[in-house]
Amino acid sequence: MKPEDRLEEKHPMEEFLRMDRMPHIWCSGCGIGIVVTSFIEALQKSGLDPDKVCVVSGIGCTGRVAGYLRLDSFHTTHGRPVPFATGLKLANPELKVVVFSGDGDIVGIGGNHFIHAARRNMDLVVICVNNFNYAMTGGQVAATSPIGANLSTAPYGNFEYPFNLPYLAEASGATYVARWTCLHIRRVTKSIQEALQKRGFSFIEVITPCVTLYARRNRLGDGLNLLRYYYENSEIRHGADTRTLDIGYQGKIIVGKFVDIEKPTFLDCMNNHLRKVLGNKYQPWGVKS
């Protein structure tokens, strides 16, 4: 028997992974792989045709996700996966477009694109892996770094206020907002599945350990120590007021599903409005007649 024929050596998620690109580049103890596993499981459960699902990533550790998923996958420029996904989705509304990237990418350099896509209620699923720092470049301070955390460009500790991502997403117009840590595997999976099955701008923040940089600089131990921190300090509070979700250094992490509402998407609004104004002259876009 040849090794490739041995059933037990086949990864159960092989259909959705580019096995010819393994091993991946993520450090041991990193949480991104867990989120990828949750995503694949959610995709399998969603019943969506994987051929119609696109993944768009930006730059950074999480930016590498697109390269490992065996879907139509796009590894774009730093901060720009949201507008890239906007073009992809609008040009072919049949596609389910998922932005899978990190905090630095989505709300740091890409913050402007993020709020505008949420404002328009662009029909996208945005999965934001938040590891509190710029990890690919060596652990620099991020828009999400807690006050007091030590980062390579905040060597005396961070003194900037960080973003509260669920609050930012809700205030900007997102119709689905959830936050989990990568310890909450089943809940992450469920949230991604709900988002995949929903129309509108969905935002899921997943807090993950960065063992090599954030944890090492702050002497927080290894991956297991960080998962223990999540276990002991996260509190599920569905429907919590997103204004109360700030995360302090090694402080409490409020997780849960905070927003889940229905609202017409950008394309719904475009088609409805223009049909109303232009009548039969209007040529609808992306609407099955």
Place this chain on the structure above:
Amino acid sequence: MSVRKKSADPKGVLTGVHYLDGDYAIAEGALAAGCRFFAGYPITPSTETAERFAERIPLVGGVFIQMEDEIASVAALIGASWAGVKSMTVTSGPGFSLMMENIGLACMMEVPIVIANVQRGGPSTGLPTLTGQGDMMQVRWGSHGDYEIIALSPDSPQECFDLTIKAFNLSEMYRVPVFIMTDECVGHMHEKVVIPPAEEIEIVERKWYEGPKDKYLPYKPDVDLVPFMVKAGDGYRFHTTGLTHDERGYPVINAECQNWCVRHICDKIRLNADKIIEYREDETDTAEIVVVSYGITSRVAWKAIQDARKAGIKVGSLRLITVWPFPEKKIEELAGKIKAFVVPEINLGQIKREVERAAKGKAPVYPVSHCGGWVHNPNDILKVIKEAAK
């Protein structure tokens, strides 16, 4: 490789004789070419193209979206193009600067998109409402690294229409961003624009891959060096990246792959340059002086050329339709036969240096330069022609 052609989709073609400005003509050219996705950000003096597209696209079927900035606009174009829809945007200097990042991505991913730059005086905010031709080098070199693009330069609203169609055709043919480098003057100039019937407009189709799904390689060069393309959602499960990549589109971070990847995106334009380059010659075969010009400046130069001929000087005209890739062979060939080149342009000698490079010292090059805000006075060009003819 035979190019697949068809006639234009009549839905987008506003056949007839119109009185349009250059900006509107670009929008009409795009619609005639089959462009159905426009993402842009308002900026003088290019905004009229976006306005026209926003008004017309609901009647044709497609999407207009005003993005949050020009960075997002080009990112959206690339996404839309991967979904199989022809896409364009329009801008001017400051917006063009913001676009550079994703222009590099489009070159690296080999995605057909079209960008019109209605040039104004720069640098920085410069002269928002007044003309310039100062972005001719930026369009060639503005994004980082080595790459090649195609840039066309219309000198009238009619050419804005015609060259926008050509831009889409070249973009699809070579999987490369194509630029329409016009300026405030042509953009706001109203003239007669004839839009032919749809069946007379030739449209080049994208090089769609038709082989077995598991054999598809997004970056495997075809015989013409241009790889075949597929679109998102068709089950190919392809990967594409801005990183240096191999034929599969997978990142490979080493010098060998970098050499293959970057040479490939450059060679597909460089080695096809003769097929891409277009220019108009007038009396260059008997000329002692050749005026090399492009865009609005070629119309002003034409007056100077006629005046010089009346004064008995043998002057030819070489008007660049394609500015990039640069027609260096043509320049070198002329350089060996003539006394001098004269290059009027609304910048401090960007294309003049290129003419000098291509002339290889066989003929001197006389610039007629200014920084923008107005078109040349033909007499200033005439003066330099006379000086060059001495």
